[in-house]
Amino acid sequence: MSFTWIFQGGRRVIKTISNTAGNVLTTLSPGSGKRWLVLMGTIRLQTDATTADRSIILRVKDSSNNLLTTLFRSDSQTASTDSYYYFGPTKYVGSNMDAVTRIAGIDPILLDENDKLVIEISNGQAGDTYSGHIVILEVDM
Amino acid sequence: MKRYKVQVEPQVELEFEAKDLREAKKKAKELKENWLKNKPQPEEVITVEV
Numbered sequence: 001m002s003f004t005w006i007f008q009g010g011r012r013v014i015k016t017i018s019n020t021a022g023n024v025l026t027t028l029s030p031g032s033g034k035r036w037l038v039l040m041g042t043i044r045l046q047t048d049a050t051t052a053d054r055s056i057i058l059r060v061k062d063s064s065n066n067l068l069t070t071l072f073r074s075d076s077q078t079a080s081t082d083s084y085y086y087f088g089p090t091k092y093v094g095s096n097m098d099a100v101t102r103i104a105g106i107d108p109i110l111l112d113e114n115d116k117l118v119i120e121i122s123n124g125q126a127g128d129t130y131s132g133h134i135v136i137l138e139v140d141m
Numbered sequence: 142m143k144r145y146k147v148q149v150e151p152q153v154e155l156e157f158e159a160k161d162l163r164e165a166k167k168k169a170k171e172l173k174e175n176w177l178k179n180k181p182q183p184e185e186v187i188t189v190e191v
Contacts (some may be wrong), residue, residue, distance in 0.1 A: 015152070019179035024172065027146070070169035134166070 010037070010139035017043065021056065022121040022128025024041050034101040040088030041117065041134035048127030055122045056085055056130070058104075063114035063136035073122075088135075098104050111141065112118045145169065151177040 020026055022045070030036045043056055053076035060068045074085050087104040111117060121130060142158040147169035149155055151157035155172050 017179055018149075018176040020172075020176070022156065023157070028156040029152055029154070031152050125150060 007042075008139070009050045013136050013138045015134045015136060016133065017119065017127050017130065019131045019134040021126050022047070022124025022130060023126050024124075026119040027116045028058075028119075028134065029111050030138065032113055034113055035139045035141055036117075037137040038109045038111060038117060039137060040134045041086070041132060043130055043132035044063065044083070045077055045085070045130045045140055046128065047077055047083045048080055048115045048125055050125045050127060051079050052123040052125060053078060054124055057118075057120045057122055058087065059118045060109060060111065061116045061118055065116075068115070069109075071106050071109065071135065074102060074104075108137075114121065117123070147172055149173045 001063070015028055019028055043058075045056055046052065047054055055076055056072075056074040057069040058073075060071065063066055072085075072087055077083055083102060085102045087106050090103050090105040100133055109117075117134070119130070121128060124130075142160055143165070145159055145162075145165040146154045146156040146169070149172065153176075154177070156171065157165075157168055159168050164177060
């Protein structure tokens, strides 16, 4: 017989998004026996010289790839630019703050073990690069 | 073009397009190597005593 020691409060984890090409989707998922509360994060998008309007889309899907919600879709980002996008439980978005700092206010989102957090760059190019960090609370089920 | 995915670390998958399985396997290997190589590292700050 074995026992599993479960800390009900969970643990804070920072998931790192490595430098990834703009035409590649990144999917994060808690996996078996875990739940995530997605708290906040930052995504940096660096675009190449290809003329196109890119935008970052952050979606939540279930295990069957059904779209549950879209947390945010950024404004267009043009060629040869470098921008950071922030999301979290930010309630105040000032008139200048939104455009300058690109903050999306979201409430914490619960992901069950096979749910997915999907990062997509709409019109993302092979020469674009995105990276970032996402802060979650990971709880054992 | 078909869509393929590769697991680059526990809890993280990348999804990409390739024309066939052969190209997909090659891309998947590159993506996994790049992912591991290019992880952003925290900036090192050294505390000095005066």
